[in-house]
Amino acid sequence: MDSPRSAPVPPDRDRGSASESVEVSVSSSPKFWPFVGVGAFIGVLAAMFTALAGDPGAEFTRGSVFGFFAVVFALAGVLLGSIAFLAVDAVLRRRSTRARAVPMDDGNASK
Numbered sequence: 001m002d003s004p005r006s007a008p009v010p011p012d013r014d015r016g017s018a019s020e021s022v023e024v025s026v027s028s029s030p031k032f033w034p035f036v037g038v039g040a041f042i043g044v045l046a047a048m049f050t051a052l053a054g055d056p057g058a059e060f061t062r063g064s065v066f067g068f069f070a071v072v073f074a075l076a077g078v079l080l081g082s083i084a085f086l087a088v089d090a091v092l093r094r095r096s097t098r099a100r101a102v103p104m105d106d107g108n109a110s111k
Contacts, residue, residue, distance in 0.1 A: 020103060027096030030088050039081020043073035 047069035051062050 021100045024099055024101045025096045026099050028092050030085060030092065032082075032085055035081040035085035035088075036078050037081075039077035039079070039084070040074045041077070043075070043077025044070050046077075047073040 047066055050069050050073070051066035054065065056062055057065075
């Protein structure tokens, strides 16, 4: 059984005429927060390796060194993740296509 949204709208209907169509840009867009989260996670991993690789000092414990480096490297990771997001978004926007959108009659969609 066909749904009302999948049925084509004749051009002589009240809102489905071709003169009311709009040209739109269709492109995919990445999500921002996964890039930021992965960048922060990689920064914390780098801080862990840095804290464990160094010689333990008399003044600071490995935990305090890790905490300091985790904050600094996580911020750097967030910055690099944001830059990576902008680069991927720019590439995907260049690959966008133009399409023509025609309004559909939604009279049966609310039932």
